[in-house]
Amino acid sequence: ETGVTQTPRHLVMGMTNKKSLKCEQHLGHNAMYWYKQSAKKPLELMFVYSLEERVENNSVPSRFSPECPNSSHLFLHLHTLQPEDSALYLCASSQEWGGGEQFFGPGTRLTVL
């Protein structure tokens, strides 16, 4: 595998389910990001992680819970989601913290019923 991979590519879940999105980067980068992409809205940065720092967008609901066990993996744990959380969730990585050159995965298309 090369670049940034995300699994699953598609996910349908009910509002009471618990699921997790997985992201893995094979680039040796030091920072990883979760974005939410909704129709007709700018990309929304949800979380930024490196081994030394972590930033969370305060507007992200607590039903989204990130986990970064090492510099190559990033998870997004989901529980009791709402239909308005349906979106494309993109993972990205960059060489340095806050780098402008970010490498994106293909995304997970999430549908909440």
Place this chain on the structure above:
Amino acid sequence: GDSVTQMEGPVTLSEEAFLTINCTYTATGYPSLFWYVQYPGEGLQLLLKATKADDKGSNKGFEATYRKETTSFHLEKGSVQVSDSAVYFCALKGSGAGSYQLTFGKGTKLSVIP
């Protein structure tokens, strides 16, 4: 705060037509500017970038010039192809210490017809 405004789409062009997608920004200091492209079913890819005023970024026939006086970074291509059909995002990264966030525009969908 920082913001990016890009022209609303969708934009539909015939093959070999000239493309311009406008992008203007609001930021303090000297941000870095980027164009990302998203092909159907894929994540975003960096298309080009410019890090200081009057820099021109270029890649795959696309160009954009960092114009500080007009706070703009318009994307151009002289002759588009069907394979250029995608969504294009203008973005900036602030120059402040500790700046970690890319600010994106809403995206402009381009469709090129044969």
